[in-house]
Amino acid sequence: MLELNFLREHREEAEQRLAKRNIDAKALLDRCRELDDLRRATQTELDGRQSELNTLSRSVGELMKAGKKDEAEAAKARSAEMKNGIAHFKEQLDATEKALQEFLVTIPNAPNAKVPAGKTPEDNVVVMQEGAIPELGPQAKPHWELGEEYGFLHMDLGVKLTGAGFPVYSGQGARLQRALISFFLDKATEAGYLEIIPPHLVNADSAFATGQLPDKEGQMYHAAVDDLYLIPTAEVPITNLYRDEILDADRLPIKNVGYTPCFRREAGSYGAHVRGLNRVHQFDKVEIVRVEKPENSYAALEGMVDHVKGLLRALELPYRQLLLCGGDMGFASAMTYDMEVFSAAQQRWLEVSSISNFETFQSNRLKLRYRGDDKKPRLAHTLNGSALALARIVAALLENNQGPEGIRIPKALQPYTGFALITK
């Protein structure tokens, strides 16, 4: 949720930045202004009347004490009259605040000045690309065939247990998952991130604060009996660790990392492009989360990108970095880099990481603040990124490294897998 003060006081900037989302920013801001003006006027009126009533009520007590019963009764009568007016303005204030709040949560984050204009993924900017794309030849198999052939990935068993998009791994496949998770966690820890193991279910407050609710309701699995949501990413519980906190400045930056399974309904997405591990309902992910002072947040974003690049290099995967255009960015983000790896048998780029700076968009909902040099609470900036998401990394690893003797495991991973080759 954007800050009301920002929309008011930096109207021009807000309008320009929001326009990158290809939305009618002017109309949105006009509506905001209108509601906010009404809210302020109402509050001013209400406060004045409330103040009068408070004075009167106090006088009732004093008159009673002084034994002036008649005067006290008169004051009571007068205050009873005032209450109607107060109730009216109170109602109006509540309604206006509610309307304003409901309106504000529908406005997406304002893209940063560096975000390119554009409407579709076609308009995303390739920032850099690195790593040789393997030449596999026509006999190359997509990962779902490899998984079946080698016997470590069982999409069909997942269907039996749960439904489509819930993969079952076994043997070397299972071990590879665990190896990747450990490898990513170790790398993040080396880079100064604090490991967190959070709950995998969250309440509605948490889901709201990071922006999953109310708009992306259909994305999450909901355990209705207890009204809890299965997390779509560790970002949700880990960022919410700091909900309703005012941190001392010396606690920043906060650098957390967490591994969790991630659950996504992905309603309606079926077909060839989502085969195998390309898009699943449950996958494993190691997520890095940072809380930063505003002046440091963009440097932090670049630092997170560098961290992820290091992981991809270590895994010897060809990858590229995209700067998302205004039309392709997530609702809550001010600037997002996507990292994609090339999966050589499918001949396509797969998104394996999305690294975003949310500026104050999440912290405003979270009420996550820190005390600046002037000791006044200010909203912190939050960031997060996948480092990394497993299922697609596995897909690319399998496809790119297939050979006649088996599937090669990158050197950096071998201490974790305990084998150098996946064999039949």
Next chain:
RNA sequence: GGAGAGGUGGCAGAGUGGUCGAAUGCGGCGGUCUUGAAAACCGCUUUACCUACGGGUAACGGGGGUUCGAAUCCCUCCCUCUCCGCCA
């Protein structure tokens, strides 16, 4: 799941109808003293919103009610803790 207790400021903990946004202690910040530090002493120390920038309004788990007036009384929801049961 059953029975009971309780939710107040960073923490601990008072307050059961009227200057209570809230005693006191601890912690934190500033100062006096000191070569320095400690101790001692003094002062300050929640947040949000509105503002004619003088101030004002709101918040004691959430919501509703009673009352001229609610942290205090009533209703309701949520949460936490203790004991019992079940259990990795």
